[in-house]
Structure formats: C-alpha cells, structure tokens
Amino acid sequence: MDTPVATDTAAREHFYQKISNDQMTPLWEVLHSLVTPLPKTPCLPHVWKWETAFPWLLQAGELISAQEAERRVLVLENPGLRGQTRITHSLYAGLQLILPGEIAPAHRHSQSALRFIMHGSGAYTAVNGEKVFMNVGDFVITPSWTFHDHGNPSDEPMVWLDGLDVPLVELLDAQFMEKGSQESQSTNITAHANLAEFGNSMKPVQYQPRSKTSPLFWYPYERTREALETMKQHNEWHECWGLKLQYTNPATGGWAIPTMGTFMQLMPKSFQGKPYRSTDSTVYVVVEGHGRCVVGDSTLEFGPKDVLVCPSWMPHRFDITDQGDAVLFSYSDRPVQQALDLWREQFG
Incomplete structure (x- = not known):
C-alpha cells in the first residue's frame, strides 16, 4: 500500500525553504516545465532587413575603428533572447563591417566561426597563414583555436555575417581566447x-586530419551556384526546400564544422513550399531573390541580404515571388543534435 503523505501546503513550503538552504530543490515542483511534451523555446521568428541594418553598420564605422573594436560587429539578437547575445539558444550571429584600409587584428578562440559574405568584394581573411580574398556568397570557415585576422585593401565597405557556436561553448564552460602577437599574421599560402588540395573531390595522399573541421576553409559561391544551377536542370524539386546542398568536409564527407551545419538552397520562382519543422533552429541569409517565410503565425518578407531565423520545432514554409529564383544560405546546430541522437524533423 502507498504510504500516506502530508497534504499540508504550509508544511511543504516550510520543507522547501529548509532544503533550499542546503542547495536542493524538489523536482516535482519544476518537472512539468523542465521535461516538456514538445520543444519549448523563447526564440521568436524574426527578419533583419538589410535596408535597416546597413545604415547602422555605416554609422558604427564612423563611431569606432576596427582596431579599437577588435571586431566591429552588430549582434543580431533574437527578440525573445534580448541581452543574451545570441540569435538562437545555441547560436550567435552578427554583421561585421570592415572599411577600406582597415585591419581587424589577429586573435584566436575556442569557438568555431563561419563567415558568409553579404556585401562588397576584395577584403580578405587570413587563417593560420592562409589568406583568401572574399566575394558575395562565399562561405569561409575559421576553425576553433586558429589565429585569424581580416583586412580590406579594396575601395568599398565589406560586410559579412559571422556565425559562431558561442552559446554552445559557453554552456560547456570551454571558452578560451588569445590575442595575436602581431596585428596581421604573415601568410604564405593562398x-x-x-x-586545389581539397576542393576537387581529392586530397593530398599524405594528409592526416588534425581536427574534425574541414581542411577546406573557402567555399566560393561561384562553384556552389553552378552546382545548384546544374541540379536545376536534372534534379527533382523537394516539396519543402527545392534544391538544397550541405557543405561538407571533403576529407571525411561529414559536416564542414563539427558544431554547425551549413547549407545552400535554391527555390525556383513562384515556388510554394510545403510546411517543414525540425529541432534545429535555423538562421537563413538571402543571397538572391524575394519571397516570404511563413513561420508559425508570423510572415517574414525577405529580399537579398536579409537575415531571418526559424525557431526550433516551429513549422515554416517558403513562398517565392515570380520575379526570379531564390538562393538562401543557412546554418544550424544540427551536427550537435545528431551526434547526441536528439535531432528530429517533420514534414507537412
């Protein structure tokens, strides 16, 4: 038989107060909010319009230099997570501005980073002695704990989206950061x-991976766009996302970054996608085209250079206008969720 228990509310509250002094709390008081039937997130759907963000970036450029700021970035904070410096529970996003003639000094950190180029051409990033000059649509990786600096010898402002796994690393208390001994590192490899080594479905025979991050750190948009255009002629359209490619580590076939999945997709003009949801909150950057993303009860109108976020397990679908095809870059924490057997998706 079950043992009778006290139903005296006052006695229970007195008990809770006493155990609280010893850093304990009753699970039964919080279980319903801790283990929920469905994902419960404060993240909200949102779109950051380029026409609004770019003037703010230029004004930031008048107020502080890249050297003084170290990284002149406007953080994209989710409306449901204000003050937490994140675009989703697990991901960071910011728009970085490098003006002509500027250098963002070298440093390294345990967080992995991606750059997705949104505006301008001719600026560079240098990663562990390798330098790449970047153009709109290029995807560039800065692996964990690698020295990197940026510079802009061109005559126009450069803007890219920085995506990092800062909240994940912070959750694990694994944050480290070190400044470089020089403002700009010397580079001897382009x-x-x-x-040539890793971008043609081949690798040097002597190559031995030292990291789970892709050894190929520059994925030029020209090649990605050409692949999507070829697929457009031969492949069937997926009813939810059109044509979608995953950036991979050419040495392993796995994710390009171990903590962040990265993708590029093409949806044809007048495309009307079916609803889709998954447990990985996703950040999208619009490269080409116009349309809308219907996320839950929200409708996010988008055009080139806009950034939008779709929260975890929230149904969303894409409608593309008849003005032309749409191309979207995206990233999420899917690799981490899949590694932990947590990831789920649902169609319709």
Missing part, C-alpha cells in the same frame, strides 16, 4: 592552393 586560398587557391587550399582549394
């Missing part, structure tokens, strides 16, 4: 050499 990105084209790196692309």
